[in-house]
Amino acid sequence: MNETHCLGIDLGTSNSALTLASLDERVLSVLPVTQAFGPHSVGEQAGLPSALYLPNEGEFEDDAFSVPGLDSTKPGFVGRFAREHGAQSPDRLVTSAKSWLCHGQIDHRQPILPWGSISVPTEQKVSPLTATQRYLEVLKASVAPLESTQVVLTVPASFDEAARQLTLEAAQAAGLGDVILMEEPQAAFYAWLEKMGGDWRSHVKPGDLVLVCDVGGGTSDFSLIAVSDSGGELQLERVSVGEHILLGGDNLDLALAFALRAQIEAEGASIDDWQFLALIHSARVGKEQLFSDLSLPEVPIAVPSRGSSLFAGTVSTTLGRDLLEQIALQGFLPLTAPSDMPQTKAAGGLKEFGLDYAADPVLSKHLARFLKRSLDNVRSSETLSAQLSAEALSGELLAPSAVLFNGGFFNADPARARVLELLRSWSSAEVRELAGSDYALAVAQGACYYGLSKLSGKGVRIKAGASRSYYLGLETTMMAIPGFKPPVKGICVVPQGMEEGTEAVLGDQEFGLVLGQEVSFRFFSSTARAGDAVGTVLPNAEKELEETAAVQTVLEPVEGLTAGEAIPVKLHSCVTEVGALELWMQHTRSDARWKLEFSVRTE
Structure with missing residues (x-):
């Protein structure tokens, strides 16, 4: 078609x-x-x-x-x-x-x-x-x-x-x-490219590191895109992605609602649980009004009742700019130190099960953690380090030179200004904003722009490949010891950045493959080990990596091979054009081979 x-x-x-x-x-x-x-x-x-x-x-x-x-x-x-x-x-x-x-x-x-x-x-x-x-x-x-x-x-x-x-x-x-x-941050960057047209090259230069800072209603998503020179042409490469953080504008609306309820109670009134839900909605509307019109000192907040009269029991207060900026800027985006990391959840024995919301609401700390992990990731790879300036690599955190904002949270000028102020406080380098995007619609626009470029074969492309390194779990062969569980090793089968349509052979290493009975293959990954090459073995995958997937299967033996026996195989990995990881296990004594497959790709 x-x-x-x-x-x-x-x-x-x-x-x-x-x-x-x-x-x-x-x-x-x-x-x-x-x-x-x-x-x-x-x-x-x-x-x-x-x-x-x-x-x-x-x-x-x-x-x-x-x-x-x-x-x-x-x-x-x-x-x-x-x-x-x-x-x-x-x-x-x-x-x-x-x-x-x-x-x-x-x-x-x-x-x-x-x-x-x-x-x-x-x-x-x-x-x-x-x-x-x-x-x-x-x-x-x-x-x-x-x-x-x-x-x-x-x-x-x-x-x-x-x-x-x-x-x-x-x-x-x-x-x-x-x-x-x-990936949404890449889409936001493509939207900026579309807005700038052919002039985008005048806004970035080789050595630039662009932070895509995407904070929506419910999540925060960070990515870094490096700008380098390739034969006189600017080249873009995504070099780091962040964790999935359930923290965003909805948290701010809820915080404002709690502050406004305390304000209402201090004025001698009270609201019930149903009215509090309406207060959250009113807080969001008031926040958007104050952030969109910086001349307003305050906006009215009205909380309706469920009485028969429209105004029966209605409670009124105001949301002032001072309160908004105190909560939004001092509560969520304070000027923290680069060493300040997010608080972790208390290790309680029993907790309510649900979404894994961020334990720490301070976005500044989550951003610092991302830039610290990104610095470790880039330093682990000579190829990535060579693309960045010495200034970007010299501090406690990886230092971006430009920021592209996305998400409804950044419709507010003060929020964008605070992030720029924060990044400048962490580095001696000047940090500028890549302006011009529609914060609410950029992701959809960038996705469309990329699709057109893919169909026409024209346009700028961000080099990405696999966003993380992938590892296959290996059982450790050792003598049994009471009370000691042998660690699971991890062998790198896809290095970070491996592109679709490429393959790798894991040298002369041989492994034992069990046939004819149900077995489990454990896959691990990392966003902070860009320097690991295919075949790199880590001694303790459970400690050093994040478990990504487990595949339960039965690999049928071929003629001449016995079920339940571990046979010698070599590994061959391939990332297909559609982004699937194919892991082939080739018997070293015959032409027999077996395949495992799962997806590792997002454009």
Whole structure:
């Protein structure tokens, strides 16, 4: 099929968006998303709140939320009214499905959302996979038929392989076909390239290190892109990605609501739990007003009641600029030292199970941790170190020379100014902003721009490859010792940056492969060991690496080989054009070989 259009989809934790362009015109158009504005009310707006509301039986008429192009028999409704109405009944509202996709301790196909709800029976709940599919179905219904359209769908750079595969599965179930996955910070950078046009080269220079700082409603995502010279041409390479951090603008809204409730109580009034939910919404609106109009000293905050009269029991207060900046800047973005790292969770024996929210709300510390880990990663590789200036490598943290902001959190000028001030305090180097992007829509726009470049074969490309190094777990062969468990070694099979369509052979090393019975292959990864080459062996994978996946399988023996016997094999790894890791195990005494496979790629 010859694609003539590209659709960029930003599948956000809090909000999603669509951008479409044709190869002929190459003009990026943000598409309005058709969704429920209320019972029997359908409208369009730029963006889709990533929220699914599951009504109580009899709460609405059966056909109250019929949206063109969607299956009206599926329970619940998605979008603006789902979020607004769900604020009053949060135990029936599904949010953060994207974050649940990367939760490693749940079955993502089981109906568990809304999490912890006792008002929604289990048979009426949905899985994180189903919720993601529902959001994508609404987005797809707002687009013309996709027969000739390349779809690029964004995910956090920090998503692991399981979460990426689940996202692909949801996209296919929603009818989007074979989509390309792209890291969100890279998409934001592509959007900036599109805005700058041919002039982008005048804004960066060889040796520059660009921090993409993406803070949305529910998550924070960091990446670093290095600028180097290659034969007189500027080259871009993604050199580091951060962890998946559940911390964002929603945390700020909640903090403001708590402060405003204390303010209301100090004024002699009080609010109940339902009114507090409305206060969170009002705090968000007030925050956006103050940050968008810096001349306003304060904005009114009104919290309604559920009385019969519109104004019965209404509680009023104000959100002042001083309070907003105290919480936003001093609470979330204080000027911390480069050695200040995020607090870790207390090692309690029993805790409430749920999303792994960040224990420390200070974004400054999370950014410092990312830059510290990135410095360790770059220093481990001579190739990466050679691309950066001595100034970038000389401090306690890797020092970016430019910042590209993304996410609704940075619609606020003071928030961007504080991050720049923070980075300058950590380094003697000047740090500048790469301005010009739309913080709310850049990811969808960048995904679309990349898709057009891929279809046409023209345009700037960011060199990326595998975002981390991958390792296969090896059982240690040693004599049994009471009370001692032999460590699991890790052998590098894919080094960080290994590109699609390339392969590697692990030298002359031989390993024992067990055939004819169920065995488990454990895969590990690291974002801080760029210097490890194929064949590098680490003595304790469980201590030094992050476990990524486990594959249970039975490898059938061929003629002449005995089941249960460990036979000598050599390893051969390949990252295919579609981003799958193929690990081949070649018998050294015959032509027999076996294959393991899983995905390691995001564009």
